[in-house]
Amino acid sequence: MEYIASSKAPSALGPYSQAIKVGDFIYTSGQIGLDTQGVLAEGLEAQAKQVLNNLSAVLQEGGSDLGHVVKTTIFLANMEDFAKVNAIYADFFGEHKPARSTVAVKTLPLNALIEIEVVAIQTKV
Structure with a gap:
């Protein structure tokens, strides 16, 4: 088991890690739309993009990328945001379509509007 931490x-x-690598798999913790300074992006679209950029940085640190999720x-804090999130998600993942679950929750950390966690395959040693 290896802990993964990205400064990006x-x-x-x-008390948790950005991600943990076990064998060839990387398990990320949930990311919300914080930047590296701890500032939460404003609005759903900005938060969703920041979340996916954060996940991309963590995966890169672990030797993977969004294409191997x-x-x-x-x-989601509001399931009515499902279509907006789908559009942003599709932009980041392109033709790659990992398995996915989407759930609505009452509250997210720091009152974020979205949180995403992923499991990916390590591609680089």
Whole structure:
């Protein structure tokens, strides 16, 4: 087991890691739309893009990328944002379509509007 930490993504808000690599798999913690200074982006679209950029940075640190994600879980503060998130998600993933779950939750950390976690395959040693 190896802990993964990227300076290009925000530090964990609590006692957990940005990601952990086990074998050839990378399991990320959920990312919200914080920048590296700890500032939450304004609005759903900006937060969703920041989340995906954060996940990309963490995966790159672990030797992978969004193109090797096998599963995502999206947590939304409002399920009415589903279509907006789908459009942004599609821009980041392109033709790659990992398995996915999307759930609505009552509250996210720092009152974020979206949180995403992923499982990816390591591609670089």
